[in-house]
Amino acid sequence: MWDYTPIVKDHFLNPRNVGDIPDADAVGEVGSLACGDALKLYLKLDESKDKIVDAKFQTFGCASAIASSSALTEMVKGKNLDEALAISNQDIADFLGGLPEEKMHCSVMGQEALEVAIAKYRGHEAPVHSHDHDHGPAYPDQEGTVVCKCFGITDVFLKKVIETNRLTTPEQVTHFTKAGGGCGGCIPKIKELIDEVMGARPEEPRKRPEKLSNMKKMQLIQEVLERDVRPLLWADGGDLELIDIDGSKVQVAFRKACAGCASSGNTARMVEIKLRDLVAEDIVVEEVPA
Amino acid sequence: MKEIYLDNNATTKVDEAVFEEMRPYFCELYGNPSSMHFFGGQVQGKVTEARGRVATLLGASPEEIVFTACGTESDNAAIRSALEVFPERRHVITSRVEHPAVLTQCRNLTQRGYRVTEIGVDGTGRLDMEELQAAVDDDTAIVSLMWANNETGVIFPVEEAAALAKSKGALFHSDAVQAVGKLPINMADSRIDMLSLSGHKLHAPKGIGVLYLRKGTPFRPFLVGGHQERSRRAGTENAAAIIALGKACELAGQHMDAENTTVKALRDRLQDALMRIIPHARINGGGAERLPNTTSIAFEFVEGEAILMLLSELGICASSGSACTSGSLEPSHVLRAMGVPFTCAHGSIRFSLSRYTTEAEIETVIREMPPIITRLRQMSPFGREFLKEQS
Known part of the structure; x- marks a missing residue:
């Protein structure tokens, strides 16, 4: 049970x-x-x-x-x-x-x-794709090509769910989307999608650059937030949004589980440490109300 | 909450008399039946008595009874043995509706280069005998077909199938886990070589099974390393469970008539009433010969797990062919093989009765089931369309 x-x-x-x-x-x-x-x-x-x-x-x-x-x-x-x-x-x-x-x-x-x-x-109705699907499309409004024919699940949809939920195994993907749970023929393709979404990680440890133009600094801050910070928050059902960058002052708003979370102060501190490690030593992170 | 237990094809209550029979063999008479002293010897005496009781129920000789740990072990042992004794034969036949204990093993054999034929069934679950006849050939090592289906109760003509297998020199095995105790079986007058049964389906405890092995049938043991069961199944005997199974088989023989009269009448009362009261329902395998205790009913527009959960709230225990109950995503392979539409398979509920089922319990289910189906149909987009059409 x-x-x-x-x-x-x-x-x-x-x-x-x-x-x-x-x-x-x-x-x-x-x-x-x-x-x-x-x-x-x-x-x-x-x-x-x-x-x-x-x-x-x-x-x-x-x-x-x-x-x-x-x-x-x-x-x-x-x-x-x-x-x-x-x-x-x-x-x-x-x-x-x-x-x-x-x-x-x-x-x-x-x-x-x-x-x-x-x-x-x-009015942004996604184009309806006619699927080669055993029993009608599960998500008729989903774009992309069908990966799982048993349940009519597309690659676009799978990638979204893999990314949002940080899924790492085909079994998890089946639990979350049903894809792969029928004949199982698409499991190799699901593995490829997981590698595509989750596998693209830099191997070498990154270091803080010596010198940064303002423009480069802003780019790097955004990159670090996307690559290193948000996935950590997603793992706990949270998220953040970059509101503004003013010199070394980085304003963020917490979303989802992080919004109103009692420990968001700690989370802001964590973000600050990451940015100081990877962008510039003088960065200050400020939380603005969501 | 007092349970109304209508899931006897999953497992059964251990009969009180069966439990009493096995009780002394844990703390008091705990000797090893193989030991050379009186203390083990008295256990061996009871094991021998149990073997005789099982043999009697099956119309077999005691030496044809091999105790195993479960039905699954018996199924595995039978098929593996056949492949070992006929190494030159590379073909295995089974059906599309077998229990996974047989089906999974057969499907795994394809990876070892075996040809595996899965015989289909018709819309009521009856075996395609013509397909079987065409499939059996000189390369066939074993034909393994269930006696009665666990989900629908549909009975296969195993004697005819055994005759076809024997005509080409193949061995014939039947998974009779659901049939033993409900249908009369007489191996003395049969062409079946091997047969599996499971204790906990007939009011004995879990963890005990039997492989019936016809005298003279070539056999290679699955478990080796001891002389027990005449070296056909090594490992210290599960004496208490064997003794329990003996008693359970004796009782099953005594209650066989009741299974086919009293229990069957209650089953018929249940399915007739539900079919009369609830529109858009159908009996899976309704047109075929079935076990007297089993009925599988498909309720359209609703999903089985939701039905089971609502039944469970009322203390009613049943089972479902729906995908969601098992953790798999496709509905039951049995219902799909029968061509039951997906729309029905997802909402299929199996009720399986026993000699303990009472009329009052059946009346309760007849009273509680219709509002559950209506409630879920009102919640379902498909059910609502149907209810609208109706009114």
Whole structure:
């Protein structure tokens, strides 16, 4: 039996916001009967058409799929569209107190439905690709070429999930996306994608440069944040955004799990040490409110 | 919460009488049956008695009974042995709906250069006998086919299949784990060479199995390093479990009629009522001859794990052919081999009864199941469309 947390059980047994919104502003649909789970998400926006005032869902799937959908609707209410888009599948899993790794694809499905709904509403509908897929595309709005034919999963989508969740094995990729869980024929390709996304790491230890122009300094700060800092935060479900660089003063805002985290002061200090090590000794990191 | 246990194809309750029979063989009569003293000798006496009881249930001779640790070991031992005794034969036949204990081993053999044929089944789960007839040839070392399917209960014509295998000189093995104790078996009047059974499917404890090995069948042991079981299975006998299995087989013989009358009537009552009350449901393998205790019902538009979780909240234990329950992502290979549409396979629930199942329990399930299906259908985008059409 799956080791579901009490929150997962609660959201499964007493799901919030089941149903539909007849005059919804945005609707996102992912999955199919054949795949074993599917989610239809409805969003209602306020008059300014920015803030989500209501969310409802219909889900076909297992207990964790239903719980993830219920959690998602609770999480997006009251958020504006950009804030909603910042919700990652890990955020959904965290909201539920965690999901068994084999069930992470349920949280990915929630995140995906949200993304599809908002993209459609904004009119950036991704081109629909006709997939050579056994039982209909799981994510019909996903660009790219199909890697997993059993579940209709594309390389673009896989790369995104690998990067967001820092996945390192094909097994993890299957748990998060289902890809590779059918016939298994695409597992070598999944390995390649993991290497492509995760493997591109510099081998040699890097040193602080002797001299830096202002321009170079700004570039390097951005590079270090992208390559060395953000992946560390992602591992804990957090993130940061670079707000401004003024000489040696670097302003950052913490996002996701880091936002409002009691130890964000320590995190800011960690960022500062990294930047001092790799960019310039006099760097000062300042946290600005998210 | 008192459980309503309808998952007897997964495992069964150890019968109280079986437990009493084995109880002294842990702390008091703990001797090794092979020892040359009275203390071991009295255990050996009970093991011999147990062997006789198992043989009686199978219509076999006691020396044809080899005790193993589980059904899976018996299956593995049978297939491996056949390949060793016929090194020149490089073909193995099984079915697409076998238990993984057989199927995985056969599929692994392809990597060792064997030709493996998996015989298909029709929409009700019946074996394609024509395909089998065409597949058996002089190169076939072993044909391994289950007696009854664990998911659907569908029964295979193993005697006919054994005759086909024998006509080409191949050995025939049957995984009868689900059949023993539910269907009359008489090996004295059979062409089957090897047969597997598992104790915990018939009210004995887990960790004890049997490989029936017909007298004169060439055999190479899977476990070596001891003279136990006439050197056909080395390792100190699991005496207490063997003694328990003996008792369980004796009781199974006594309850065989009840399995096919009382238990079957309860199973029929359950499936008939659910099929009548719940629209868009179908019985997997409904048209075929099936075990008296098993029914697998597909409920469209809903997912099996969610059904099981809601049943479990009420103390009702069943099982599912859905992908999500097993941690795999594809629904049951058995249902897929039968061509059950994915839409049904994901929502398939197996109820498997036993002689302990009561009428009151069945009535509870008949009462609780329909609202669970309705609740999940109302939550499901596909179910809602269907409910709308209905109203």
